[in-house]
Amino acid sequence: MEPAEYDDEHDDPDEARSAEGDDGGAEEEETRRPRSVYGVGTEPDVRFSLANERTALAWLRTGLTLVAGGVALTTLASFGEGNEVLDIIAGMACLAGGVLALAAISGWRRRERALRLGEPLPAPRILPVLVAAVALFALAMAGYAVYQVVT
Amino acid sequence: MKTPVTTAGLEGDSGAQPQRTMLSWHRTVLSVTLGTLVVSLTAQRQEHSIIAAIAALAAFALLATVLRSLRRWGPYAPARWDVLRLTCGAVVVLGGMGLMLAMANLLG
Numbered sequence: 001m002e003p004a005e006y007d008d009e010h011d012d013p014d015e016a017r018s019a020e021g022d023d024g025g026a027e028e029e030e031t032r033r034p035r036s037v038y039g040v041g042t043e044p045d046v047r048f049s050l051a052n053e054r055t056a057l058a059w060l061r062t063g064l065t066l067v068a069g070g071v072a073l074t075t076l077a078s079f080g081e082g083n084e085v086l087d088i089i090a091g092m093a094c095l096a097g098g099v100l101a102l103a104a105i106s107g108w109r110r111r112e113r114a115l116r117l118g119e120p121l122p123a124p125r126i127l128p129v130l131v132a133a134v135a136l137f138a139l140a141m142a143g144y145a146v147y148q149v150v151t
Numbered sequence: 152m153k154t155p156v157t158t159a160g161l162e163g164d165s166g167a168q169p170q171r172t173m174l175s176w177h178r179t180v181l182s183v184t185l186g187t188l189v190v191s192l193t194a195q196r197q198e199h200s201i202i203a204a205i206a207a208l209a210a211f212a213l214l215a216t217v218l219r220s221l222r223r224w225g226p227y228a229p230a231r232w233d234v235l236r237l238t239c240g241a242v243v244v245l246g247g248m249g250l251m252l253a254m255a256n257l258l259g
Contacts, residue, residue, distance in 0.1 A: 033232045050168045054175045056235065061182055063242050068186050070249045071193050072257050078197055084257055091253035098246025105239040 004065075037109055041116030048115055056108035060128070064099030070094035085144060096133060100126065169225075176221055176234075183207050183241050190248050199255060206248055213241050 032038040070093030077086035103126035110122045187210035194203035207249040217237060 032229045035233075047168045050172045053231065053235070057175045057179045057238075060238060060242055061179055064179075064182050064186050064245070067242065067246045067249050068189055070246075071186075071190055071252065074249065074253045075193050075196065077253075078256055087253045087257040091250050091257070093244045094249030094253060095250070096186055096246075098243040101239045101242035101246070105235060108235065 037112045044115040056104045059104030063097040066093045066097035069100045180217050184210050186245055
């Protein structure tokens, strides 16, 4: 798990910081939140922690994309009459975006805890849900298109 | 003379992890701000002036707060969690506003 070019002399961040004269390290450790994450385990390699943060940010942006898509669909629906389906889809997209944002922060917590405890990284819980939602959405849209053609 | 504090584990870092993470933060903050402005403009177009005003003010407040928090950001800084939670909250609020717009459009 240790990446290439890693400096073995500094694999314990606390030790390294105290060696560099950082007296506020222990105090800072106490004030770090959330305690459910930083109150357990030991400090992991900071690169993994930063990668975890970037993953959470990427999920947040995915949620934001869904929200923006939903708002764009609302605008599209307002151009004409009888676009209730578009409004419903827009509402669902906005809702899903919000849920995805919450899942992003929950996933960050779980991964950070696992990193600190030296446990295997947990499987992403939201990914299967997202895949199922996209598949259901595709089926629903196909059904709607067939319905429009038939009627 | 005070020894500069360095982050352990990053001395031999060829991947520029803090810089990449900060860039990721900037992309996210920019996206959230633009998203909020899109919600604001859409609400204004649909004549929901209250939602438009709230979204516009939220965009400004969010940008100011997050940029201020990001100044204190660091690999071991407590501000990491605060700014992450704030950004997550902003996306959830945006989702709620989008849902309100869709519902208003549907019912109106």
